[in-house]
Amino acid sequence: MAANSHDQGRLPAPYLTPGSSSFMDFLSTHAPEQLPGSRPLPSVQGAVQAPHGTTIVAVAFPGGVVLAGDRRATMGNMIAQRDIEKVFPADEYSAVGIAGTAGLAVEMVRLFQLELEHFEKVEGDTLSLEGKANRLSTMIRGNLGMAMQGLAVVPLFAGYDTDRAVGRIFSYDVTGGRSEEYGFAAVGSGSVFARGSLKKLHRADLTEEQAATVAVQALYDAADDDSATGGPDVARRIYPVVAVIAESGYRRLDEDEVTTVARSVLDGRLQLPNGPLAPLV
Amino acid sequence: MTTPFYVSPQQAMADRAEYARKGIARGRGLVVLQYADGIVFVAENPSRALHKVSEIYDRIGFAATGKYNEYENLRIGGVRYADLRGYTYDRADVTARGLANVYAQTLGTIFSSAGEKPYEVELIVAEVGDAPEDDQIYRLPHDGSIIDEHGSVAVGGNADQISAYLDQRHEDGMTLGAALRLAVQALGRDGNGGERSLTGDQLEVAVLDRTRPQRRKFKRVLGRRLSELLEPAAGSGGGAGESDGADSDAKGSGSKTSDAKDSAGKTAEGKDSDAKESGSKDGSED
Numbered sequence: 001m002a003a004n005s006h007d008q009g010r011l012p013a014p015y016l017t018p019g020s021s022s023f024m025d026f027l028s029t030h031a032p033e034q035l036p037g038s039r040p041l042p043s044v045q046g047a048v049q050a051p052h053g054t055t056i057v058a059v060a061f062p063g064g065v066v067l068a069g070d071r072r073a074t075m076g077n078m079i080a081q082r083d084i085e086k087v088f089p090a091d092e093y094s095a096v097g098i099a100g101t102a103g104l105a106v107e108m109v110r111l112f113q114l115e116l117e118h119f120e121k122v123e124g125d126t127l128s129l130e131g132k133a134n135r136l137s138t139m140i141r142g143n144l145g146m147a148m149q150g151l152a153v154v155p156l157f158a159g160y161d162t163d164r165a166v167g168r169i170f171s172y173d174v175t176g177g178r179s180e181e182y183g184f185a186a187v188g189s190g191s192v193f194a195r196g197s198l199k200k201l202h203r204a205d206l207t208e209e210q211a212a213t214v215a216v217q218a219l220y221d222a223a224d225d226d227s228a229t230g231g232p233d234v235a236r237r238i239y240p241v242v243a244v245i246a247e248s249g250y251r252r253l254d255e256d257e258v259t260t261v262a263r264s265v266l267d268g269r270l271q272l273p274n275g276p277l278a279p280l281v
Numbered sequence: 282m283t284t285p286f287y288v289s290p291q292q293a294m295a296d297r298a299e300y301a302r303k304g305i306a307r308g309r310g311l312v313v314l315q316y317a318d319g320i321v322f323v324a325e326n327p328s329r330a331l332h333k334v335s336e337i338y339d340r341i342g343f344a345a346t347g348k349y350n351e352y353e354n355l356r357i358g359g360v361r362y363a364d365l366r367g368y369t370y371d372r373a374d375v376t377a378r379g380l381a382n383v384y385a386q387t388l389g390t391i392f393s394s395a396g397e398k399p400y401e402v403e404l405i406v407a408e409v410g411d412a413p414e415d416d417q418i419y420r421l422p423h424d425g426s427i428i429d430e431h432g433s434v435a436v437g438g439n440a441d442q443i444s445a446y447l448d449q450r451h452e453d454g455m456t457l458g459a460a461l462r463l464a465v466q467a468l469g470r471d472g473n474g475g476e477r478s479l480t481g482d483q484l485e486v487a488v489l490d491r492t493r494p495q496r497r498k499f500k501r502v503l504g505r506r507l508s509e510l511l512e513p514a515a516g517s518g519g520g521a522g523e524s525d526g527a528d529s530d531a532k533g534s535g536s537k538t539s540d541a542k543d544s545a546g547k548t549a550e551g552k553d554s555d556a557k558e559s560g561s562k563d564g565s566e567d
Contacts, residue, residue, distance in 0.1 A: 016355070023364055026361050031365065034368070111368070118361075
């Protein structure tokens with residue numbers, strides 16, 4: 001009768017093993033082939049051609065944080081997609097924006113979302129914001145092999161810390177190194193130009209709408225000087241994805257709101273093509 | 282060497298079933314009812330940390346009675362099953378029927394294997410649909426069978442009487458408040474025909490609410506919201522309690538306003554919608 005315990009259909013042992021609240025841990029014991037980092041690397045020379053996502057910016061304001069991304073994906077010198085979305089909710093109080101290889105990044109975000117939800121369901125409580133940021137770090141580190149073949153994924157993580165009641169931003173490097181950013185941050189190919197713009201425009205007392213405007217201004221500046229970042233596409237009505245995370249949770253600005261912000265930025269640029277002027281001293 | 286006594290297979294299985302049934306009957310009662318906007322789970326459970334009712338997936342809830350370590354194990358197995366399935370295919374491909382099947386196989390195998398003690402648990406797996414006709418409720422006894430239930434179902438101690446009481450009184454299209462009050466009346470009946478009145482802090486209540494705008498339809502009903510639903514007689518307060526939308530839309534008004542305890546004075550009871558299972562835990566620490 002002992003053979004009965006090997007009946008098919010019964011939940012296999014890893015499902016019923018207590019101890020871990022991590023979905024990634026469960027995958028690594030039960031279905032390692034589904035874990036992005038544990039696949040064998042194909043042996044190819046040189047960079048692999050795949051769509052890349054470009055610029056993501058984050059702007060903190062009192063009581064929350066705004067995360068925004070442009071809509072372009074490029075493959076070499078070609079535009080691979082005009083309306084890609086690169087900003088995703090991670091859970092109720094956090095969001096992740098991704099630069100780098102789009103295919104791998106989207107898979108990483110799916111797994112990250114599930115990791116947070118799984119923990120919440122098993123434990124009956126959510127992870128701390130630091131805990132979430134650390135989980136993301138581990139996932140990026142798992143992708144290091146791919147990154148060395150030119151398929152890097154570099155996210156920007158932003159969330160509302162319910163304990164401290166502030167919005168916080170975390171940036172990463174390809175090795176999974178994590179650092180907290182204060183005020184604002186940018187990643188991706190246009191991030192150099194976006195950061196210059198953010199430096200001049202960011203202030204500590206921004207409102208939610210102003211923070212969204214600062215983010216769209218920075219993306220405009222990035223698109224102005226970086227060919228891989230897409231600017232607002234008026235003809236097709238494709239505008240950046242802008243998300244706000246505050247005490248009330250994650251909220252993506254709807255089409256009308258983003259259109260209003262993007263239009264006001266565009267109107268301003270018709271007068272001053274280089275954007276608002278900062279005082280000299 | 283001693284020769285074991287011969288025990289007929291019928292007798293062996295009957296003994297195992299008897300053992301499991303007795304274990305389950307010792308537990309407190311738990312009922313699951315359909316109401317107009319979804320499915321409500323009501324368990325008699327004084328503990329704020331050890332749950333009998335929980336979320337499995339977007340539209341699927343889980344309730345269990347019996348031995349805690351055994352059903353907790355099955356619950357986590359179910360969460361892993363659902364999450365892996367949703368990750369491999371799509372979120373829409375996770376169904377209560379599939380999950381109930383896996384549970385039935387697991388319970389059935391354990392029940393009939395001589396090397397293991399049968400699980401002293403009885404489970405309910407429920408899935409809320411887009412319309413009341415699409416709701417599914419499955420009851421899974423200790424032996425691996427599945428019973429497809431409609432309207433109302435009771436498990437745990439005194440289940441026969443409670444379900445007979447519910448069958449007579451449950452109607453389709455009840456409001457959440459009416460369904461909840463019926464459930465509490467039913468749970469308060471004991472085997473000798475006596476009645477106890479249960480208060481909010483002896484109950485664990487959760488709903489699968491099809492009108493929730495979020496993808497995840499599971500929500501715990503806690504604190505002030507629960508007492509409003511239990512006492513409609515409290516004038517306008519009760520009326521406000523019946524309007525489900527206002528409160529289920531109010532996401533997270535901050536974790537500081539946790540009120541799993543009956544605290545009538547507190548302002549916002551939106552906490553439960555976002556904090557899910559954590560709400561009650563916070564409350565006990567307050």
